[in-house]
Amino acid sequence: MSTPKAPSRRGRGARAGLDLEVILGAARGIDPDALTMQGVATALGVDRKALNHHVTDRESLLELLAIDAFRRRVDLDDRDLGTTWQDACRAYAESLWRSLVDIGQWLPYFRFTNPRDLVIAEPAEVIAERMLAAGFDTVTVSRAMHLLVTICRGFAQDAVTGSRSGGHPQIEDLRAALAVERAGYPALRSLVDARVDNFGAAQFAFDLDTFLAGIERLAPRES
Incomplete structure (x- = not known):
């Protein structure tokens, strides 16, 4: 009579049948605040250390999930970059802020983490090429592109915050403070009372x- 074999323990990394896509697939449905490496490992039925072959820690996993959500959203866009640097800036910016708003909860963790993510930056390459060809120097192009991305990311963050029930907390705090003061600041009161939508498409178009x-x-001016 043969001795029963002990249940086999799944191996690490590739030997556990894991790859990065499998890990991301198991983690996508977990809220970022509740996400842990152990929770993902449990969902996959593997040892916690098996994940380390592909993802070093929770922060790295959050960054990968953010860029994954962004990439899948951008894939839905059919971007026409037009023919001028202005066209490219406008198309890239509109796609970027909408995609950042759509990934919502993942926005705080969004950053480039891998050379394979550079495909997302292809429209930025077009902007740089066209601006340089138009005679802008490298310093101006670098600063302009940095400003454009900053506008998009900051607007997306405010839009996500402002879409929550009760409105944007900073504006609501200002409204409450003015209500207590009861006098003075007429210009600010008129702006707050106007309740302009500063978090929608019209505001971004203005920006x-x-x-x-x-x-x-x-x-550069022609001589």
């Missing part, structure tokens, strides 16, 4: 138009 107008003033 983008202002950006383009400012950069156009820096364009």
Whole structure:
């Protein structure tokens, strides 16, 4: 009579049948605040250390999930970058902020983490090429592109915060403070009372138009 074999323990990394896509697939449905490496390992039925072959820690996993959500959203866009640097800036910015808003809860963790993510930056390459070809120097192009991305990311963060029930906390705090003060600050009161939507498409169009107008003033003049 043969001795029964002990249940086999799944191995680590590739030997456990894992790859990065399998790990991301198990983690996508978990809220970022509740995400742990142990929780993902449990969902996959593997030892916690098996994940380390592909993902070093929780922070790295959150970054990978954020870029994964962004990439899957951007894949839905059919971007027409037009023919000018202004066209490219506008198309890239509109796609970028909408995609960042759509990934919502993952936005705080969004950053490039791997060379394979550079495919997302292809429109930025077009912007850089066109601006350099138009005569802008490298410092101006670098600063302009940094500003454009900053506008998109900051707007997306505010839009996500402002979409929550009760409105954007900073504006609501200002409204409450003005209500207590009861006198003074008439200009601010008129703006707060107007309840302008500063988190929608109209506001972003204003931001983008202002950006383009400012950069156009820096364009090299023909002699």
